[in-house]
Amino acid sequence: MINFRSIKAIYIFEMSRTFRTLIQNLISPILSTVLYFIVFGTAIGNNINFTNEIPYGAFIVPGLVILTISMQSVNNASFGIFFPKFLGTTYEILSAPISYVEIVIGYVGASATKSFCLGLLILITSTFFVDLNIKFPILMLCMLLLSCVSFSLLGFIIGIASDNFEQINFVPMIIITPLVFLGGSFYTIDVLPDFWQTITLFNPIFYLVSGFRYSFFGTGEVNILISIFSISLFILLCIIIIWRIFKTGYKIKT
Amino acid sequence: MQTIIEIKNLRKTYKDNKVALDDVNLNIFKGEIIALLGPNGAGKTTLISNICGISSITSGDIKVNGFDVVDNYREARKCIGIVPQELSFEPFEKVINTVNFSRQLFGKKPDEEYIENLLKKLSLWDKKDQIIRSLSGGMKRRVLIAKALSHEPDVLFLDEPTAGVDVELRKDMWNTIKNLQNSGVTIILTTHYIEEAELMANRIAIINHGKILLIDKKDNLIDRMSKKTLIIHTNSKINKIDKALEKFQLRVSKDKKNLEYDYSPNKKKTGITTLLNEIKKTGIELIDVQTKQSNLEQIFVEILKND
Numbered sequence: 267m268i269n270f271r272s273i274k275a276i277y278i279f280e281m282s283r284t285f286r287t288l289i290q291n292l293i294s295p296i297l298s299t300v301l302y303f304i305v306f307g308t309a310i311g312n313n314i315n316f317t318n319e320i321p322y323g324a325f326i327v328p329g330l331v332i333l334t335i336s337m338q339s340v341n342n343a344s345f346g347i348f349f350p351k352f353l354g355t356t357y358e359i360l361s362a363p364i365s366y367v368e369i370v371i372g373y374v375g376a377s378a379t380k381s382f383c384l385g386l387l388i389l390i391t392s393t394f395f396v397d398l399n400i401k402f403p404i405l406m407l408c409m410l411l412l413s414c415v416s417f418s419l420l421g422f423i424i425g426i427a428s429d430n431f432e433q434i435n436f437v438p439m440i441i442i443t444p445l446v447f448l449g450g451s452f453y454t455i456d457v458l459p460d461f462w463q464t465i466t467l468f469n470p471i472f473y474l475v476s477g478f479r480y481s482f483f484g485t486g487e488v489n490i491l492i493s494i495f496s497i498s499l500f501i502l503l504c505i506i507i508i509w510r511i512f513k514t515g516y517k518i519k520t
Numbered sequence: 521m522q523t524i525i526e527i528k529n530l531r532k533t534y535k536d537n538k539v540a541l542d543d544v545n546l547n548i549f550k551g552e553i554i555a556l557l558g559p560n561g562a563g564k565t566t567l568i569s570n571i572c573g574i575s576s577i578t579s580g581d582i583k584v585n586g587f588d589v590v591d592n593y594r595e596a597r598k599c600i601g602i603v604p605q606e607l608s609f610e611p612f613e614k615v616i617n618t619v620n621f622s623r624q625l626f627g628k629k630p631d632e633e634y635i636e637n638l639l640k641k642l643s644l645w646d647k648k649d650q651i652i653r654s655l656s657g658g659m660k661r662r663v664l665i666a667k668a669l670s671h672e673p674d675v676l677f678l679d680e681p682t683a684g685v686d687v688e689l690r691k692d693m694w695n696t697i698k699n700l701q702n703s704g705v706t707i708i709l710t711t712h713y714i715e716e717a718e719l720m721a722n723r724i725a726i727i728n729h730g731k732i733l734l735i736d737k738k739d740n741l742i743d744r745m746s747k748k749t750l751i752i753h754t755n756s757k758i759n760k761i762d763k764a765l766e767k768f769q770l771r772v773s774k775d776k777k778n779l780e781y782d783y784s785p786n787k788k789k790t791g792i793t794t795l796l797n798e799i800k801k802t803g804i805e806l807i808d809v810q811t812k813q814s815n816l817e818q819i820f821v822e823i824l825k826n827d
Contacts, residue, residue, distance in 0.1 A: 269594070269627050271627050272625050275625045282617075350610075353608055355608045357574050357602065357608065358602075358667070360573055361600065361602050362597060362627075363594040363595070363626060519575055
C-alpha cells in the first residue's frame, strides 16, 4: 500500500523550501524571461520572420518556457536530494518506512510542481508582450507537465550522482542550456545548414520544443506523436536509472 | 525476557572487501538499555545502519519486533527511531516543523498533543519556533532525539549521543535516556565512553573489528572479568621478594613499602590466607591491607588487547 502520508511529508517539506527562497525560485526566472521577451521578442524579433503566420515574439514563447522549466526542474530536483546528502539528513529518509518509489514521488513531485507553476507564470507574463492564442490548451498543459516531470527526474539523478555543488551545476550549464538553445527554441531548424539539421535531430530537446510548440500553434517541426514518444522514452530512461540507483544504493547507501 | 531485535549471522562487507561486520549474532530485549562499546571503526555505527536500513546488509538476518528489516521493512522501521552521531539538520527549519516532518515521514498522523508533550519533556517547547541553526549544540542534540521519538518508536538507537558534549550536558543527556527507558523505550547506545556504558546500560556488548567479543549484563561482566588486587602495606623496605613468596607473583610498589597481589574474587580459593601466613613467617611486619577492584575500563582494555 502506498504511504501517502510520507509522500506528503516530503512534498510539503520541499515546497516549503520554495517559499523560503522565493526570489531565487520564482522572481529570478521570471525576470530572465521578461528580458528575453524584450530583447528577442520586441527589439530584435520585429525584424525576424521564420513563419508567415506566427509573429516571432509568439514563436519563441514555447522555447522560452522549456528553457526556464528545464533549468528549474533540474535545479529543484537535484538540489532537493543533494542538500540532504550534503547535510547528512538522508539517514532519516532511508530509515523511514517508505519505498524508493514514494521517495521519488515526493521529491520529483515537488520539483515538478514548482516548475509547472513557474511555466504557467511565464506564460501569463508572456501575454503582456505578445498576443498568445493557445490552440490545444489541454495538450499544452500535458506537455508542460511531462516536461517538468522528465527534467525533474533527470535532476534527481544528477542530485544523487553529484558529490559537490560544482557537479550539480555542471550538467544544467554545460549540457542542458546548449541543448535547449540548439533545439529550435528560438528558430526553426530549416534555417540551419543540412549538416546541423541532421545533428539537431539527435537533440532530445528539439522534439520537446516542437511538441510544445505544436500545442500552441497547431504546427510543429515533427509529428506530435513523435514528440510525445520521445518525452515518454526519456522519462522511462530516467526511471530505469533511478531504479538502478536505489537497487544498488549508488551514492545514497553504503 | 521478550526479544525485540534479533540479529543472526550478520555480515557486512564493503566494495573493497573490507569486513565491517563479521558474523554478528545478537538479541536485544524489550525495555533494556544495551551499550555497544568499542573503539572508533569497530563496527558500531555500521551495525546500527544495517538495522535501520541506512546501509545494505551483505548477508544474515535482522528482525525488529518479529519483522524482517528487508522483507518487511515498513513494519520493522515503524518501530525504530535513530539519533545519528552527527548533528544533521535542515538548518533553516523551525524545531516544531522538523519534528512534525519526522512524525509524518514515518506515516503517523499529526498529533499536536503528543508533540507538545515530547518537546516539553526534552525542554524544547519554548524553542519550538526557533530555527535550528540558532540553537546550541546540546539543544540540537535534543531536537534529534525529539525527531527520533516523534513517531513513538519502541526502539531508540543513540549513536554516540554524548560525543563532544560537555560534562554537565552529558549528565543531563543520561537523565533523559534513563527517563526514556522508564517510559518503556528499548535503547541501543553506542559509545566509546566506558563511564557512560557503566552508568547507563543494563547489558554491554563489546565490539571490535566487526565482531561482538563479549556480551553480558554489566554487573556480570564486571564480576566475571574483574580482578582484585590486595595491597599489603608493610613497615619495612622490601628490596627483594623472599623465595617463599615467589609463587604468589607479588609486585613491589615504587616506594618499596607495599606488596601487591592479584587474585580473582570469583575463585573459591583466593590464596590470601596462605599468602598472609607466608608473609608472617618471613617476619615482615604488616601495617595495613586493602583491596582494589578493576573497573570496566580496565576490563575493556584487557579484552581489546587480547583480540
